[in-house]
Amino acid sequence: MAERKIKVFHVLTDRNIGGAGRWLLNYLKHHNRERFDVWVVLPSDSALYPEVTALDVAVIPMEDMEDKSFDKKAGKALHKLFLEEKPDIVHTHASLTARMAAKKAGVPKIINTKHCMEAAPGAFYKKLARRMLNQRYSHTIIAVSKAVKHSMVAGGTNPKQIVTIYNGIDAIEPITAEERKEILLSYGGDPLKKAVGIVARLEEVKDHETFLMAAKTVLKHREDMAFYIIGDGSLRASLEERARTLGIFDHVIFTGFVKDVEKIEAALDLNVITSKQEALCLSVIESMSVGIPAVGTDSGGVNEVICHGENGYLVPVGDGKALAERILEVFADEEEYRRLAENAKAWARENFTARKMTSRIERLYLEGRK
Numbered sequence: 345m346a347e348r349k350i351k352v353f354h355v356l357t358d359r360n361i362g363g364a365g366r367w368l369l370n371y372l373k374h375h376n377r378e379r380f381d382v383w384v385v386l387p388s389d390s391a392l393y394p395e396v397t398a399l400d401v402a403v404i405p406m407e408d409m410e411d412k413s414f415d416k417k418a419g420k421a422l423h424k425l426f427l428e429e430k431p432d433i434v435h436t437h438a439s440l441t442a443r444m445a446a447k448k449a450g451v452p453k454i455i456n457t458k459h460c461m462e463a464a465p466g467a468f469y470k471k472l473a474r475r476m477l478n479q480r481y482s483h484t485i486i487a488v489s490k491a492v493k494h495s496m497v498a499g500g501t502n503p504k505q506i507v508t509i510y511n512g513i514d515a516i517e518p519i520t521a522e523e524r525k526e527i528l529l530s531y532g533g534d535p536l537k538k539a540v541g542i543v544a545r546l547e548e549v550k551d552h553e554t555f556l557m558a559a560k561t562v563l564k565h566r567e568d569m570a571f572y573i574i575g576d577g578s579l580r581a582s583l584e585e586r587a588r589t590l591g592i593f594d595h596v597i598f599t600g601f602v603k604d605v606e607k608i609e610a611a612l613d614l615n616v617i618t619s620k621q622e623a624l625c626l627s628v629i630e631s632m633s634v635g636i637p638a639v640g641t642d643s644g645g646v647n648e649v650i651c652h653g654e655n656g657y658l659v660p661v662g663d664g665k666a667l668a669e670r671i672l673e674v675f676a677d678e679e680e681y682r683r684l685a686e687n688a689k690a691w692a693r694e695n696f697t698a699r700k701m702t703s704r705i706e707r708l709y710l711e712g713r714k
Contacts, residue, residue: 347393349381350709353404353431355422355442356386359411362545364437364459365392366626366704367511370398371696376706385425385442387411392459413440421449433709443481455708457486461621461644462495471500478505484708489624489645507708510648511624512701515693516606527611528570531599537570538675543610543627544619546554546577551641556620557664560590562671569595569671610634614674620661622646632692637684639670649696649701655688709710 358365368384369392375382384396385473388405396403398678403424404425409418419441426449433453436444446454456478465471478501487493487508497503519527521555525535533539540559544550552573559571573583573596580598587593602608609615615631617640624645628638632649638656640646641663650656657673659666674681 347379350379350433351381351429351431352383352433352435352709353426353429354384354435354437355439355546356384356390356392356437357409357411357413357415357435357439358392359387359390361391361395363488363511363626364457365395367398367459368392368437368455369395370512370514371702371705372396372401374513374702380706380709381433382588383429383431385409385422412545413438415439415441418442419445420473422446426451440477440481444649447481453484453521453709454482454710455484455486457488458492458496458623459488460623461492462499462501465499474500475502478502483695486708489648491622491645491648495644508623509704509708510628510696511626511629512696512698513626513630513633513692514698516630518634519607519610520624523607524611527607531572531597531608533570533597534574536570538566538613539570539572539611540614540616540671541572541574541608542616542618543574544577544617545582545633546573546579548579549620550577551618551620551662552579552583554641554662554667555585555616556586556590556592556596558667558671559596559616560592561668563592563595563663565672566675571596572599572608572612573597574599574602574605576580601662606630607691609636612636614639614671616667617641618648618661619643619646625649629692629696632688633696635685637674637681637688639667639674641667651687651691655684655691 368520383402386392387409388407422442422445426446434451435455436442437457440634443454463474485506487506488511490508493506493508542555587596613630615638617625622644625638628649638650640650641661642658643661652658657670
């Protein structure tokens with residue numbers, strides 16, 4: 345008689361496809377369909393809905409689900425869903441409400457993935473409250489980097505609850521010189537120039553200001569550089585104005601939201617991340633997988649991806665001068681650039697694969713089962 349499949353419900357409240365959504369899609373592409381019956385619970389208007397169904401995975405749309413961790417309105421509906429469907433595992437992505445509903449419904453195992461750095465530790469009572477909440481409503485918490493785990497422990501979470509499992513990707517497809525030309529031209533770029541890009545939401549934590557300051561310094565030394573700000577966000581207008589004020593607007597390309605971001609990631613010559621806080625940085629890993637080195641701020645989990653001097657360089661947070669120096673250094677010697685590129689490709693493909701991530705998650709699902 346065939347063994348009963350383990351029923352797993354993933355719950356995401358995201359309406360857009362961010363880090364958690366990309367994590368989920370990478371997991372779903374590789375999960376063991378013979379062993380696990382995986383369902384996904386999403387807001388009914390989530391951009392993830394068609395992406396998940398395209399992978400032949402069942403989606404349960406929630407009409408009243410808000411894009412936030414604690415959502416009192418969704419609590420009753422989630423509790424009713426878990427009572428009716430009786431999942432063996434509820435795996436949440438920030439949704440405290442789903443964890444509370446799963447606990448109330450008697451779900452045997454509740455797992456939460458922490459996709460971002462924990463907020464500042466705060467006072468003792470805040471740490472205690474966080475520890476109690478996590479212990480009550482999660483059996484295990486997955487941290488997507490060691491830095492995330494450290495931030496959670498500093499914030500009060502019991503380290504025995506936390507397992508570190510790096511985000512994994514499918515290596516993106518390399519592109520030809522002609523494809524690179526077409527991609528960069530489609531955004532108004534110059535394919536004859538070195539393409540230096542940052543792939544990040546246009547929000548304060550990503551610190552695009554430092555990227556622009558570094559670009560200004562680099563352009564004083566080399567004119568064969570173009571800087572790509574890839575993505576969208578609330579700061580777009582102010583960043584465009586800042587580029588004009590700095591006198592570099594003609595050298596900076598604002599792409600806006602890019603659906604198939606892997607294509608432009610593969611067209612870059614250097615990927616930069618300037619975040620003040622960063623859990624891991626999937627865009628850097630993706631570009632590394634096709635042999636593109638990176639320069640990034642030594643914040644959060646970035647130093648778990650960028651090995652200084654091996655596949656790129658690390659710089660202090662907010663240091664535009666140091667960032668400019670490292671960008672210039674990357675392109676100063678072609679042989680050194682090739683060494684960084686080869687190391688980047690090997691490192692990403694060895695340490696950050698979706699298959700490896702999925703295998704570790706499913707081993708976690710099976711722990712404690714007879």
